[in-house]
Amino acid sequence: MWRKIWKHKVEFYPYFSIYLFWFVGSFLSSLRVQNRPGIVTLGLITIPSILLITIAFVKTYKELPAD
Amino acid sequence: MEHEMKFPPPAIPGYDNKFVLWVSVILIIVVLYSTYLHHFRPQILRVPSNTDVSTWTNPKFEETCVYDRMSDAERAKVRAEGVPGNTLGDILFLDISSILVALLCFFHARKHYGKWMAFCFLIGSFVFTGLQESMWILYGRFTGTSAMVGLGEQVYGTYWFTKGGLWFFETPVSMCLGWFYVAYGCVWMASKALPKSGLVKRAVLGGLLAMTVDLWMDPVATSPELMSWVWATGDIIRIFGIPQTNFLGWFLLIFVFAILWETLPLWEKRLGRAKATGYFFIVVIAADLAVLAFQYPWCRALRGILVAMGFQHGLQIPPGW
Numbered sequence: 001m002w003r004k005i006w007k008h009k010v011e012f013y014p015y016f017s018i019y020l021f022w023f024v025g026s027f028l029s030s031l032r033v034q035n036r037p038g039i040v041t042l043g044l045i046t047i048p049s050i051l052l053i054t055i056a057f058v059k060t061y062k063e064l065p066a067d
Numbered sequence: 068m069e070h071e072m073k074f075p076p077p078a079i080p081g082y083d084n085k086f087v088l089w090v091s092v093i094l095i096i097v098v099l100y101s102t103y104l105h106h107f108r109p110q111i112l113r114v115p116s117n118t119d120v121s122t123w124t125n126p127k128f129e130e131t132c133v134y135d136r137m138s139d140a141e142r143a144k145v146r147a148e149g150v151p152g153n154t155l156g157d158i159l160f161l162d163i164s165s166i167l168v169a170l171l172c173f174f175h176a177r178k179h180y181g182k183w184m185a186f187c188f189l190i191g192s193f194v195f196t197g198l199q200e201s202m203w204i205l206y207g208r209f210t211g212t213s214a215m216v217g218l219g220e221q222v223y224g225t226y227w228f229t230k231g232g233l234w235f236f237e238t239p240v241s242m243c244l245g246w247f248y249v250a251y252g253c254v255w256m257a258s259k260a261l262p263k264s265g266l267v268k269r270a271v272l273g274g275l276l277a278m279t280v281d282l283w284m285d286p287v288a289t290s291p292e293l294m295s296w297v298w299a300t301g302d303i304i305r306i307f308g309i310p311q312t313n314f315l316g317w318f319l320l321i322f323v324f325a326i327l328w329e330t331l332p333l334w335e336k337r338l339g340r341a342k343a344t345g346y347f348f349i350v351v352i353a354a355d356l357a358v359l360a361f362q363y364p365w366c367r368a369l370r371g372i373l374v375a376m377g378f379q380h381g382l383q384i385p386p387g388w
Contacts, residue, residue: 010178013171014252018280020168021249026283033290042283042307049279052272056259 008064015057075180076332083183090190101234118149125211126223126299136308137291150229150294162232165241172248191351196246199355201236214362215302216370219380222301253277254325274322281317285309303370303381308388319358
């Protein structure tokens with residue numbers, strides 16, 4: 001699976017970008033925010049988006065040509 | 068995107084290369100000049116100081132959302148030390164990482180849509196968001212007013228960004244590029260998740276997707292620990308400490324831009340590539356102004372609804388943020 005993804009890595013660049021934005025920009029940064037204990041929990045808001053991104057990711061993977 | 072656009076426009080190397088060259092040259096000149104003005108002539112655009120918050124006007128430090136969210140100790144710290152995390156290392160990381168991530172999305176777009184379409188998305192979204200944000204920022208800074216209408220509190224301006232190495236007018240280049248890869252990624256994913264749906268549905272889903280991702284990002288980035296951008300108080304609804312106009316703006320901009328960009332091949336068929344490119348950029352700028360203008364009736368209508376419901380102060384969702 002990973003070899004296949006690596007071979008067609010360009011197809012996954014948009015997912016990687018959004019993941020970085022979400023993980024580094026929101027999750028890691030929120031760990032630095034001390035005065036709002038609920039700020040990491042706030043990330044629950046993004047669950048629908050993460051689900052949709054996962055669906056799109058799986059579809060992209062399934063559409064890849066067989067090796 | 069791809070599903071409706073079965074045949075991305077073929078390359079016209081002579082035109083495409085000239086277009087990329089000239090647009091890049093113009094953009095680089097604007098970015099270099101804006102960066103010079105921001106860092107070396109801050110008095111011209113009244114850039115707020117990152118080291119002395121007592122000099123802030125439109126709004127003053129005490130008239131910002133972040134001030135409301137701070138403890139007394141945090142306020143004293145910012146007054147003494149200025150905006151946190153504004154080191155050269157932070158700024159370089161932000162600029163370089165956003166350029167690298169934007170490049171990844173650009174490679175993907177070029178592979179699927181060709182150089183011309185990919186470059187129109189990159190430059191179009193860069194200019195679309197950079198102009199929109201800069202107009203908002205400068206309007207608030209120079210007039211002390213906003214499209215936001217207060218309910219039980221005064222409005223003192225709009226917002227501004229505190230961190231960035233390279234600038235496009237008063238918007239950091241990292242934000243313009245961030246908007247490009249979030250918009251491109253979300254619209255692409257929406258088209259993958261709902262392949263049989265029409266253009267409007269996909270644009271709506273892409274806009275909503277970006278908006279929900281931003282719902283977590285903004286409260287973090289505007290927190291007292293980071294202060295990456297600073298909002299004036301006064302909007303009638305604040306969601307996690309962020310004025311609702313921000314989320315409305317995210318949705319509208321991505322929705323409108325996705326529709327314009329996907330219509331580009333149709334314009335090309337009718338007008339030819341050169342005229343379609345010019346038309347695209349004119350419409351993008353006009354749409355920018357239209358989205359900005361839309362905020363006025365929207366904010367007034369929302370205020371009317373809240374007043375009719377008996378509210379005497381703006382809403383904070385959840386309370387205390």
